[in-house]
Amino acid sequence: MPHHEPSKRFLVVIDPGHGGGDTGAISKDKGVTYTEKDLTLLLARDLARELIIRGNNVILTRNEDKNIPLSDRTALANKLKANVFISLHFNSSAEKITSGGSEVFILNHATDETSKRLADLENAVLKESSANENGGSSNVSLIMKDLILEANLEPSRKIACAVQSHLKVGKKDRGVKQALFYVLLGTDMPSILIEVGFLNANLDREKVLNTKSRFRMVAQIANGLEDYKFKRTPTKCRVQNENQFQRADEPKRGHRKI
Numbered sequence: 001m002p003h004h005e006p007s008k009r010f011l012v013v014i015d016p017g018h019g020g021g022d023t024g025a026i027s028k029d030k031g032v033t034y035t036e037k038d039l040t041l042l043l044a045r046d047l048a049r050e051l052i053i054r055g056n057n058v059i060l061t062r063n064e065d066k067n068i069p070l071s072d073r074t075a076l077a078n079k080l081k082a083n084v085f086i087s088l089h090f091n092s093s094a095e096k097i098t099s100g101g102s103e104v105f106i107l108n109h110a111t112d113e114t115s116k117r118l119a120d121l122e123n124a125v126l127k128e129s130s131a132n133e134n135g136g137s138s139n140v141s142l143i144m145k146d147l148i149l150e151a152n153l154e155p156s157r158k159i160a161c162a163v164q165s166h167l168k169v170g171k172k173d174r175g176v177k178q179a180l181f182y183v184l185l186g187t188d189m190p191s192i193l194i195e196v197g198f199l200n201a202n203l204d205r206e207k208v209l210n211t212k213s214r215f216r217m218v219a220q221i222a223n224g225l226e227d228y229k230f231k232r233t234p235t236k237c238r239v240q241n242e243n244q245f246q247r248a249d250e251p252k253r254g255h256r257k258i
């Protein structure tokens with residue numbers, strides 16, 4: 001067995017989506033109000049514990065009901081040089097459903113249409129940061145950022161495919177998708193965003209609220225991460241881009257997507 005020094009342990013930064021005044025999605029059922037921000041934190045804490053038990057280091061971007069800017073969440077992961085960044089979210093749909101299922105997103109910056117939007121945004125962000133920090137050449141930073149995003153695309157895909165292959169939330173496998181999520185854009189390491197289930201779907205919600213099934217869910221996510229860590233990721237995995245998955249079917253999202 002190879003020895004790992006504690007400092008060289010695999011570090012996972014878990015980002016419980018939303019917080020504080022930013023509730024994320026809201027669902028009311030039988031007089032009870034459920035918020036996305038509460039469920040992401042509930043799940044994140046258990047996922048953290050599970051990953052620590054399995055020998056990983058874990059840092060949460062928030063461990064209280066507080067709104068933290070997305071750029072601070074990713075800056076923390078970058079500063080700590082995390083191996084993986086996982087942002088947890090819940091879907092919600094306008095129509096009534098009982099079971100929605102999970103889907104895992106990775107950052108899409110590959111298509112012409114999205115790369116244009118991304119470039120505009122990167123320019124704006126970099127102008128801001130280079131003005132603040134050293135006033136250095138933003139062209140160099142932009143090239144570096146592109147190289148980092150490019151290098152992280154394949155590992156992110158592997159993690160997303162592995163996690164989605166283990167995660168059993170609804171009857172439907174919603175798959176792995178690419179989209180421009182602001183929170184994924186800021187990280188310098190392989191990153192995924194899990195839409196764990198639908199907040200307004202009773203069966204999905206119960207899976208998170210019930211302690212036993214929540215433990216099963218975090219074990220499934222941890223199994224996916226271990227597949228990546230130990231290079232057992234599935235070879236066959238279709239990643240849908242925004243043109244391929246039905247936008248009309250997509251629910252209104254509580255979180256920020258470019």
Ligand SMILES: [Zn+2]
Nearest residue numbers: 017024089255
């Ligand atoms: Zn969200």
